[in-house]
Amino acid sequence: QFYAQSYESHEPYGVTLIMSPWNYPFMLSIEPAIGAISAGNTVIIKPSAYAPHVSSVIKKMIEECCDEKYVAVVEGGRAENNELLEQRFDYIFFTGSVNVGKLVMEKASLYLTPVTLELGGKSPCIVDDEHSLKLAAKRIAFGKFLNAGQTCVAPDYLLIRDELKDKFIIYMKDVIKKFFGECPLEHPQLVKIVNQKHFDRLCHLLDNQDIVIGGEYNKDTLMIAPTVVDHVDGDNVLMHEEIFGPILPILTYHHLDDAISFINHREKPLAFYIFSHYKDVQKKILKSCSFGGGCINDTIIHLASNQLSFGGVGHSGMGSYHGKKSFETFSHTRSIVKKATWIDLPFRYYPYNSFKDKMIRLFEK
Structure with a gap:
């Protein structure tokens, strides 16, 4: 590796879908959205139809604050959920029941879309x-x-x-x-x-x-x-x-x-x-x-x-968020080696011989 620098670089996944539940309808819509936006993604938020008043407030708030090209809200029920899941996203973040989580994962598998599933279970x-x-x-x-x-x-x-x-x-x-x-x-x-x-x-x-x-x-x-x-x-x-x-x-x-x-x-x-x-x-x-x-x-x-x-883990979900982890969840981490051009050690190149072998072992010691 001599001479080189190794580092990690974060890039946004791209277009993300956040599907939130009804029990904490504002927090569980906005908190993951903050992570997705901070990581540089565009976001579609789908609030729960079981909390229609909160859903309406979220839509109004986002429309006043954000350009629809970057952050948008889709209201509705099961039909809208199904239509959204037929689309191709770069990342899907779902909070809700295990049964619906299985459906989300099934739809995501068509495009090998990575998912975070925040489910539940008998704690x-x-x-x-x-x-x-x-x-x-x-x-x-x-x-x-x-x-x-x-x-x-x-x-x-x-x-x-x-x-x-x-x-x-x-x-x-x-x-x-x-x-x-x-x-x-x-x-x-x-x-x-x-x-x-x-x-x-x-x-x-x-x-x-x-x-x-x-x-x-x-x-x-x-x-x-x-x-x-x-x-x-x-x-x-x-x-x-x-x-x-x-x-x-x-x-x-x-x-x-x-x-x-x-x-x-x-x-x-x-x-x-x-x-x-x-x-x-x-x-x-x-x-x-x-x-x-x-x-x-x-x-x-x-x-x-x-x-x-x-x-969660297993039946209770996969992936995690909150704090810095939210940024990491909505980011792809790229591993990068930046190599110098002023030196090029010959050991790795053909032909391999006993001299190169001795030199490599010398460095090992």
């Missing part, structure tokens, strides 16, 4: 010791009931040591009361479920369940009280798919290995939350389980650091 939360159990209940309630559970990294279900469960439920009742009052459905900060379809789906999940906290709902406002369900096992309907609502199932275990085995027999989750005071327990779980990202002794807040990338 577990383990509570393994009594240390700060009351604080654990508070932080789990925050993560689970934020946005009425309509958060891709919300704790989907709780795995707790059986001897801790009853005390934890008492603490959780107290926390929910402090958060939302005696009548959560009347609290002005309780978030509604996005639409009738998802409201009906969540209410159906509560049929024939052992509800120990909450369970009330209002069909007129599409609100469901923060709810905790006890005596759940792996065959329960609550464990079949991501809940995406304010319902927390509780499962118990005797030994930590049982909890780890339960998690590892399912698809890799987007998030994982560990509540334990003991470092050996923390290390064992981190070593044994694969997941997108998570917290030790907290929930949700790993998303709040611009020093950390965010993304």
Whole structure:
């Protein structure tokens, strides 16, 4: 390589498509768009039709700020999604469900278009010791009931040591009361479920369940009280798919290995939350389980650091973004060697002989 310089150069992919979901419709449209624009790409933003007012605001805002040649917004529903996916893009960034993510990847494969898929899954939360159990209940309630559970990294279900469960439920009742009052459905900060379809789906999940906290709902406002369900096992309907609502199932275990085995027999989750005071327990779980990202002794807040990338693994997605990683995600990194012309070592050229061999070995020493 003598004499040369090696370096990496970032170039934009080109025309990018950003497809965002309804649960955080502004942030999950604009945040990846910032990364794409900063990397030098042109962008088409496709907001969710399930949040039409936010979609309209995004379109108006982009039209006022940006030349349509560089950044544009396409509104609409399934027909517009399908039409966009038939086009050839240089990069596709999708946030949403696993099923739609599979469709996006299938369409992208026609042109070998690279993708980032920010999906979801059943993110577990383990509570393994009594240390700060009351604080654990508070932080789990925050993560689970934020946005009425309509958060891709919300704790989907709780795995707790059986001897801790009853005390934890008492603490959780107290926390929910402090958060939302005696009548959560009347609290002005309780978030509604996005639409009738998802409201009906969540209410159906509560049929024939052992509800120990909450369970009330209002069909007129599409609100469901923060709810905790006890005596759940792996065959329960609550464990079949991501809940995406304010319902927390509780499962118990005797030994930590049982909890780890339960998690590892399912698809890799987007998030994982560990509540334990003991470092050996923390290390064992981190070593044994694969997941997108998570917290030790907290929930949700790993998303709040611009020093950390965010993304899934396996069934919960591929690729990541946030902070500098957003720029890198929307950039192709070129490896370049810049070679000098004032010297040209002969070792690499034909013919090869014993003298060249000796010289090469001399440099190796």
